[in-house]
Amino acid sequence: MDTTYDIVIVGGGPIGLACGLAAQKAGLRYVILEKGCLVNSLYNYPLNMTFFSTSERLEIGGIPFMSINAKPTRPEALEYYRRVATSKALQVRLFEEVLSIAPDGDLYQVKTPRHIYRGRHVVIATGFYDIPNLMNVPGEDLPKVRHYYKDPHFYAMQKVIVVGAHNSAVDAALETWRKGADVTMVVRESGIGDRVKYWVRPDIENRIKEGSIKAYFHSVIKAIHPDTVDISTPEGEVTVDNDYVIAMTGYQPNFAFLEKAGITLSADSKRYPAYNPDTMETNMPRIYLAGVVCGGMDTHVWFIENSREHAEKIVEHITLK
Structure with a gap:
């Protein structure tokens, strides 16, 4: 099938x-292409x-997004985004991955x-949740190493190492511990991350202080073995018994996909994509970026609440042209 649209939107997230x-x-002919299920990142x-x-x-x-909680849940x-898509009859093609632009x-x-x-125009709104940041240590490819965390029950009665100190790592540590896991955190920094949710921070700090959850700060994993993990700490290298490693080391956009589309990335480690913040248009004419993909490796800069305005900017620029 060969179909022409005013806008092809890559990514079916929020x-x-x-x-x-x-x-x-705006009355434009559009289609949304999503490689997974609707709002695939949120689903995961x-x-x-x-x-x-x-x-x-x-x-x-x-x-309106109605919630019975002060802070909404996954x-x-x-449910909200599904109802938006169906009630507005959005033209979404699910489980259809874009291979090239x-x-x-x-x-x-x-x-x-x-x-x-x-x-005539393309919007890339692919987020950053598909490619994990690897630790690049021996044994990281073992089946017991997980870069995504879903359900704490799976880890009940297991020896679990959680790598990281931000929201995902803290949630994984607390939830698996409450399901009966023996939890050890390995944290590169000196303490729990500054961006951890304020109602969660006292919980994790108290669990560490009382010794319920062991934490190695200023530490990194050196090697992963089938039944143990080697950790480099300020006091020297230690080896701990281990069943699973939950590596909450963050994620990154698909930079190869952006480069293949012709979008310029900064030469530094941040890999910022080139775009006009007033219009969201990239260095490739009529290709736009929207959402967290705009931040390169700074994945904590853009969220739903401060990037939803990208949609209005893009459509306004297109219609004015």
């Missing part, structure tokens, strides 16, 4: 959906995750395993 809503409102969040933001700050398209968010005359050709789409 910001991709927001772009679809803005395009729909931990089952019991609570957002830092309030529900109104997660709203898109001016559609299930509530999934290439110029085609005055258009762009967007290729998936199923179809070829042609778009």
Whole structure:
């Protein structure tokens, strides 16, 4: 199938959906392409995750997000974004991964395993949750090493090492400990991260202080073995018995995909993509970025609440042209 759209939106997360809503409102012909399920990144969040933001700050398209909690939960968010997509009849193609974006005359050709789409404009709203930051240590490829954390029950009665000290790591440590896991945290920094949710911080600090959860600060994993892990600490290297390693070391955008599309990345370690913050247009004419993908390796800069406005900027720029 060969179809032409005003906008082809790559990514069916909250910001991709927001772009679809803005395009729909402006009367533009659009399609949203998502490689997984609807809001795939949120679906892969931990089952019991609570957002830092309030529900109104997660709203898109001016559609109210009602929650029974002060801070909405993952299930509530999934339900909200699903209802937005269905009630507004958004044109979303799920489980259809974009393989390439290439110029085609005055258009762009967007290729998936199923179809070829042609778009006058392309919006990339792919987030950063698909590629984990690796520790690059021996044994990281063992089956017991997990870079995604879902359900704490799986780790009941197991010896678990959690790597990291930010929200994902703290949640994993506390939840698995409460399910009966023997939990050890390995933290590169001197303490728990500054951005940890304020209602969670006292809990993890008290569990560490009382010794319920062991924590090695200023420490890194040196090697992972089937039944043990070697940890480099300020007091020297220690070896601990271990069943599972939950490496909450963060994630990064698909930089190879951006570069393949012709988008320039900064030469430093941050790998910021080139775009105009007023219009969100990249160095490639008529290709735009939206959402957390804009931040390069600074994945803590953009969130739903401060990047949902990208949708309006992009559609306004397109319609004014």
